[in-house]
Amino acid sequence: MAHSQATKDELRKKYIFDGLSLTMAAVTTDVGYATAQRWKNQAADAGDDWDKVKVAHTMAGGDLEDISRQILTDFIIQFKATMESIKATDDIGPGQRVEMLTSLADAYNKTVASSRKLLPETSKLAIALQVLELLAKYIQEHKPDLLIEFMSVLDPFGDLISKELK
Structure with a gap:
């Protein structure tokens, strides 16, 4: 499917100036990821390195809090996708499932901790997640049924929790 130059420009804008990941920019412009990656590579070959422009834009005008919020948002999107994958997999036992969730919760806690100074409201979410992690461990050890x-x-x-603690 051929895309217009306007679509290519919109994808570039969303990636560079709106701070979306290439995947999200592709989704929001109705372009396949492989096509978006090809356009990005072709632009780099022609001297228009989108990543360098994105970094320059971020450094010149991006608010550090917005950047931290975007990083956290990207992680949460991955977190939710991983949760869905864990839920959809039937061939793992409850113990292994809890281990996977505990590991995922640990990664979440570390990500939140690194942005806590810039985003104080996320500490509420981190505490809530830590409580859920402790509850999961308790259930695994004392009430596996x-x-x-x-x-x-x-x-x-x-x-x-996410909605209430925003």
């Missing part, structure tokens, strides 16, 4: 039921309410409850 409740683990599957716990898992079924964890994701919707996480969405509620």
Whole structure:
């Protein structure tokens, strides 16, 4: 499918100036990721390095809080995708599932901790996630028969926490 120059320009703008990842810029402009990557590579070969322009724009005018918020947002998108993948996989046991969730929660806590000074409101979310992590460990160790039921309410409850603590 041929795309117009306006579509290419819009994708470049969203990637560089709106701070979207290449994947998100491609999705929002209705362009396949491979096409977006090809355009980015072709531009770099022609002397228009989108990554260098993005960094320069960020350094020149990007607010550090906005950058931190974008990084955290990108991580949360990956976090949710991983959660969906864990939920969709039926061939792992409850213990392994809790280990995966604990590892994911640890990565989340580390990401939040690194941005805590710039984004103080995220500390509430980090504490909430830590409480959920401790609860998951407790259930795994003391009430393993409740683990599957716990898992079924964890994701919707996480969405509620996220919404309430924003």
